[in-house]
Amino acid sequence: MLTQEEIKFSNALKSVARNEGIKQYIQNSEELYPLFMRAAKRFVSGEKRPDAMKKAKELIEKGYLVSLEFIGENTKTADECQLAKEEFLSLIHELGAHRMKSTISFDLSHIGMAIDRKLGLENLKEMAQAAEQYELNLMISMEESEKTDRILEIYKEAASIYKNIGITLQVHLKRSLDDLTELLNYPGKIRLVKGAYQEPEELVIGRSEELTERYLKFIEKSVKANHPISIATHDEGILQQVLERGYIHDSNVELEMLDGVRPDLIKKVKDQGYHARVYVTYGTEWYLYLAHRIAEYPPNIYTAVSDIIGSETKVSPY
Secondary structure, eight states: OOOHHHHHHHHHHHHHHTOHHHHHHHHTOTTHHHHHHHHHTTTOOOSSHHHHHHHHHHHHHTTOEEEEEEOOOSOOSHHHHHHHHHHHHHHHHHHHHTTOOOEEEEOGGGTTTTTOHHHHHHHHHHHHHHHHTTTOEEEEOOOOGGGHHHHHHHHHHHHTTOTTEEEEEETTBTTHHHHHHHHTTSSSOEEEEOOOSOOOGGGBOOSSHHHHHHHHHHHHHHHHTTOOEEEEOOOHHHHHHHHHTTGGGSTTEEEEEETTTOHHHHHHHHHTTOOEEEEEEESSOOHHHHHHHHHHSTTHHHHHHHHHHSSSOOOOOO
């Protein structure tokens, strides 16, 4: 559980992460960009698709499931949305050509939702159709609470046509239990996360024992419904409870962790014969992603500083 000081730091970092001016300053700086990229490389495979494909291939050969994401959100123009969709389609076709079974994850605001609901929906359908021919799955990420209704509406409409689309649910949002009850009526896998966005206090349950028990309640409800879920967490306490309660023994249940965060922990799960998925990202929009990884677990700031100072980022092997 985070201390009050760590919570303050986490909230401050989330605010800084959303500052477009700071982001642009870092990414356009010849001095700062390579330094921050050293820290990002712990959590991001690289800036190009081949970087992600290489990492995914290595993980699959070791017995892991993988999710791949071309990082980006809140795309501002239709042309940028078109480019993002084309990159996802290229990723889908490349995975299919290499017969690499994977999930493709993304934000709906990356492919058009932030501009126009119809644009986001049509791009999602096109991606789902392409993925369907290779028996690949899509996973829609969840974004800030103000977008939740739009995301769920688009998901439900597309999921009524394509069965290979999943949805992420943020357990810390007070509304999410009602959302879960409804989503259990749809075929797509539900990815359960605690929630990384800074939200108004009245909308969320803060990091606490209450949130941990709520997360376990969501898992139990999904397992009893025999619904496919992805338990996306690095919380060892939750993992221990999942193992003790036998949730992970269910064939519809998998554990998912972000690449570079706890490779030792996901390896233990995989070595015990359970479904273990590693979430691999790539792209140039890594600034916000790095900030969130540190905000989720503030002690990561020490690792980030060490990576920046050091000449090479070293991550524990899977």
